[in-house]
Amino acid sequence: MKPILVVFSGGQDSTTCLMKAIAERGAENVHTLTFAYGQRHALEVKLAEEIAKEQGVASHKTITVDWYREITHNALMDETTPIGREAGAPFPNTFVEGRNALFLLTAAIYAKSKGILDLMIGVSDADYSGYPDCREAFIRSMNETLNLAMDCRFTVYAPLQHMTKAQEWALADRLGCLEYIRTRTLTCYEGIPGDGCGKCPSCKLRAAGLAEYLSTKEPKE
Numbered sequence: 001m002k003p004i005l006v007v008f009s010g011g012q013d014s015t016t017c018l019m020k021a022i023a024e025r026g027a028e029n030v031h032t033l034t035f036a037y038g039q040r041h042a043l044e045v046k047l048a049e050e051i052a053k054e055q056g057v058a059s060h061k062t063i064t065v066d067w068y069r070e071i072t073h074n075a076l077m078d079e080t081t082p083i084g085r086e087a088g089a090p091f092p093n094t095f096v097e098g099r100n101a102l103f104l105l106t107a108a109i110y111a112k113s114k115g116i117l118d119l120m121i122g123v124s125d126a127d128y129s130g131y132p133d134c135r136e137a138f139i140r141s142m143n144e145t146l147n148l149a150m151d152c153r154f155t156v157y158a159p160l161q162h163m164t165k166a167q168e169w170a171l172a173d174r175l176g177c178l179e180y181i182r183t184r185t186l187t188c189y190e191g192i193p194g195d196g197c198g199k200c201p202s203c204k205l206r207a208a209g210l211a212e213y214l215s216t217k218e219p220k221e
């Protein structure tokens with residue numbers, strides 16, 4: 001079985017990816033890479049390390065990008081900026097410029113050094129915030145760029161690409177890890193694991209998706 005490197009934040013999306021990769025390839029073939037890039041909550045990095053350990057992945061690495069905050073500004077990396085969307089802005093102020101390009105390039109460099117050519121990232125363009133680096137066109141283009149940059153054949157897997165949150169919960173359920181993902185992962189902008197604060201946009205999206213999935217699974221009498 002070919003090894004794969006999962007870009008892993010410890011959130012719902014990347015944990016669902018991780019569980020899918022483990023189900024398909026076995027934990028012994030799955031590696032995880034986490035970025036400490038100045039995101040609001042250091043707990044995110046710690047949780048990612050814990051989940052990777054609990055799931056018995058072949059290796060886990062955390063890379064610190066301590067200069068990111070020096071060159072860009074957004075609400076995700078500055079807890080003094082309220083999260084929201086400015087009038088007319090194409091996406092919310094939690095968008096981190098270039099993040100998935102930076103993550104995938106770094107992941108590919110690291111993966112190649114370990115003899116790994118398969119990468120996985122938990123982006124979705126279905127019912128999210130419209131971040132440009134979550135779109136399929138970007139992922140395809142980045143895959144091609146990585147191949148050209150390092151003269152090899154990477155495959156970037158984005159299994160959640162066209163999934164809504166409800167479909168993502170359905171996948172987690174099929175993988176037998178719905179409760180694990182619900183209670184163990186951190187998606188909340190306020191840094192509260194599991195069901196989170198329930199009020200931030202991320203919690204609302206997550207809860208609405210779960211409610212939608214559960215309503216289809218257990219039709220009310």
Ligand code: ZN
Pocket residue numbers: 187188189190191196197198199200201202203204
């Ligand atoms: Zn929240």
